[in-house]
Amino acid sequence: MTQAQYIEKLHRHGRRFMIISTVLMLLVPFVFSLINNAWPTWDLIVKGFMTVGAIYIPIGIIETLNYAPMLGVGATYISHVTGNISNLKLPAALSAMKQANVEPGSDEAEIIATLSVASSSIVTTVIIFVGVVLLLPYLGVVQEFLGPVTDYLVPAIFGALGLVFVVRHWKLTIVPLTVMLLLFAFVIKDPTVQPVFVPIASVLSMLTARWMFKKGWLK
Numbered sequence: 108m109t110q111a112q113y114i115e116k117l118h119r120h121g122r123r124f125m126i127i128s129t130v131l132m133l134l135v136p137f138v139f140s141l142i143n144n145a146w147p148t149w150d151l152i153v154k155g156f157m158t159v160g161a162i163y164i165p166i167g168i169i170e171t172l173n174y175a176p177m178l179g180v181g182a183t184y185i186s187h188v189t190g191n192i193s194n195l196k197l198p199a200a201l202s203a204m205k206q207a208n209v210e211p212g213s214d215e216a217e218i219i220a221t222l223s224v225a226s227s228s229i230v231t232t233v234i235i236f237v238g239v240v241l242l243l244p245y246l247g248v249v250q251e252f253l254g255p256v257t258d259y260l261v262p263a264i265f266g267a268l269g270l271v272f273v274v275r276h277w278k279l280t281i282v283p284l285t286v287m288l289l290l291f292a293f294v295i296k297d298p299t300v301q302p303v304f305v306p307i308a309s310v311l312s313m314l315t316a317r318w319m320f321k322k323g324w325l326k
Contacts, residue, residue, distance in 0.1 A: 110214055114180055117221075121184030128188045169306040177201065177211045181221030189228040199227040278325060282315040283308050 140146050147155075167187075174192055175183045178200050186196035201211070203223035209215040273280045287308050295304070319325050 179217040182224040283312045
């Protein structure tokens, strides 16, 4: 099998995987509504879709454009179904490629990224399942002691992951990081609209990186 045939096969199976996964995800609320005979009205559906869509549709588009060249075809399909791309799947793929000493976008990286993301998805699912089963008897105790800490988990994870990329390419982070910090500190006070600025920050990063490259500040 040639590389072109392999990629074509990945796309064919990947599209099927996405369609089947989407149907299964939509079946969950449908079955709950069917069992409880509680159906949402169209005004609530539209309102909920607009609220969530305004945030996650731009994020989904920008994540695909940003991460697909690094992840490759197979890993992109898997990661977009299993989620946690930026804080789990992408670091797993980049770490595996670094350990194998291959460049993102190469034929070898395609296979390594697919295997690493698939392994990460399986391990994550197993760990979550085991963790949920073991914590169920102690759920009340866990919520009482760890409840105040949960608000800081996601910022702590993204801060730790972000530091890795900041240290590696610190020049590229100066302008977008400064602009976003000033916006969130003095202008944007509503946390619900903050995710909308992810694509804006990405475009700003690309523009400043291109400008710095033309100036000869990047090697």
